[in-house]
Amino acid sequence: MSHPAPRPPGRPAFLPVALAISTVLAAAGAVAWERTPARRARAAAARAERAGPSPHGRPLRPARLLSRGAQVAASRPGAAVLVDGVYRGDAWSGGFPTPAAPAWVAIRIGRGPSRVLLSWTSSHNHDYREQQYGAPVDYRIETSADSRDGRDGTWRTAVEARGNPVRSRAHALDFTGQRWVRLVVTALSPRVNEWGLFLDEIDVHDLSVGGDDVWVFLGDSIGAGVFDRAAAHRPSFADAIARAHPGYQPAMIDAGFCRARTWEVAERIDEVLALNPDARVFAIVLGANDGDLPRLRAGLERIVERVRAAGRIPVVARIPFQTRYGYDWVAQKNAVVDAVVAAQGLLPGPDLYAWFRDRPDRLADGLHPDAEGAVAMSRLWAEAAAPLYPPP
Structure with a gap:
């Protein structure tokens, strides 16, 4: 299956008018739907607990999405697209990171969750093992309990990945007492495209209630x-x-x-x-x-x-x-x-x-x-x- 090359950073996505309108309407509906997301997730977890096991095991438990529209800080501008809920669209270009000069994105989650799942996507890569269009190879995930803006404060390493071979990953990590989570990229594939690091979305899901969805x-x-x-x-x-x-x-x-x-x-x-x-x-x-x-x-x-x-x-x-x-x-x-x-x-x-x-x-x-x-x-x-x- 062929797929288009990614757009340079900042170039607007083309959407047919009907699709653009439907996207806006869907987003408006999503806002109304998410007014009480925590309450809905707790109720869903209670339903899963009451339901008991089925022939396929116990029911899945909810993993509420925490990062949509969250406060973001980054090493380069434009990182708000990483929490806008749009995949394989406009992406954040992080340049060409090195261990001495990494590219990073921090997302404010706030206190409450004790365990989260961070997933990132570099969707302009099509095959699971494709990395040419900006997937990170070496990176770590950090958390902070005292950062005020995603830049300052004390950070601890929760996950370290080296030699990543794929276009999308998800990592669970302890978040007890933390407020911010940060993806820090230090290396890309030698065959990376001319725009370097190219991420289109970072999702952070709450696993605190045993979430495994x-x-x-x-x-x-x-x-x-x-x-x-x-x-x-x-x-x-x-x-x-x-x-x-x-x-x-x-x-x-x-x-x-x-x-x-x-x-x-x-x-x-x-x-x-x-x-x-x-x-x-x-x-x-x-x-x-x-x-x-x-x-x-x-x-x-x-x-x-x-x-x-x-x-x-x-x-x-x-x-x-x-x-x-x-x-x-x-x-x-x-x-x-x-x-x-x-x-x-x-x-x-x-x-x-x-x-x-x-x-x-x-x-x-x-x-x-x-x-x-x-x-x-x-x-x-x-x-x-x-x-x-x-x-x-």
């Missing part, structure tokens, strides 16, 4: 595009869950390996698990590139086995229908997917095959969903995920 979307180029949360692909999965389950605001990691076959992703699954230790659910959309049914089954079984062995929940979707290659080879591949889901007793993911078979015009190139198809995929995933959440 954290999802990895594991897939190929189809998922890499659908789950990037670009304006044209929203409402996203997280948006749909927030509407359907008051008090919930999922954290999302888009782990799409472009052109990858299932068995190739299976070879990387232990690395993906290690990079995402705080993700509870792995949403799997794989198989579009596969041509060998036995290897498809073996790869899918290995992924499910490793995800379960790590104490996570695998949810597997049926492969979307396609028209690019003429013959409907996908139907035979979905028979393999169905067999694995049944044999392993998994919570079934959405039936993407049936939806796109009935709406082939929603395939932009016969294989990848167009914008409307991407929104539908996220909605279908949210509907399939309902058993993981407590009843309202």
Whole structure:
């Protein structure tokens, strides 16, 4: 799947008028919805506690989003875009950081949360392992209890990452008694683009009530595009869950390996698990590139086995229908997917095959969903995920 090169810093994003209007209206609705976010999250946590375990384990617990619109300080101007809720749009350019002259962004969370999850995205990178468009390689996360403006005060290192290989990460950290959290980047890939560090969003979620509503979307180029949360692909999965389950605001990691076959992703699954230790659910959309049914089954079984062995929940979707290659080879591949889901007793993911078979015009190139198809995929995933959440 091709994707556009990122815009230089400060260049405005182009949005069709209808999309721009819908974005403004959605933002207005979000303001009303978030008037009592803490109360909603507490009520959701109580519902999860009362619901008790299901065949898929105990219900997910809410991880309230804390950073949207928060006070920000940074080493270079323009960092307010990192907490504006817009993904794969205008980004913050942090330059070319070094250990002696790092690039940093501090976000004021305030007192209260005892544990938080910080996730960052460099969404102009498309493949999960792409870093050319400004993903950090070496960085640390710091917290401060006494900073007044994100620049002064005493800071302690909570997380240190070196040699990061991917475009998006999430890290849980202790936040007891702290007020500010700061991402400090010290190195980029040698093959980075001309604008250097390029981040489009930093989300901070509250894990204080046992929050584990954290999802990895594991897939190929189809998922890499659908789950990037670009304006044209929203409402996203997280948006749909927030509407359907008051008090919930999922954290999302888009782990799409472009052109990858299932068995190739299976070879990387232990690395993906290690990079995402705080993700509870792995949403799997794989198989579009596969041509060998036995290897498809073996790869899918290995992924499910490793995800379960790590104490996570695998949810597997049926492969979307396609028209690019003429013959409907996908139907035979979905028979393999169905067999694995049944044999392993998994919570079934959405039936993407049936939806796109009935709406082939929603395939932009016969294989990848167009914008409307991407929104539908996220909605279908949210509907399939309902058993993981407590009843309202």
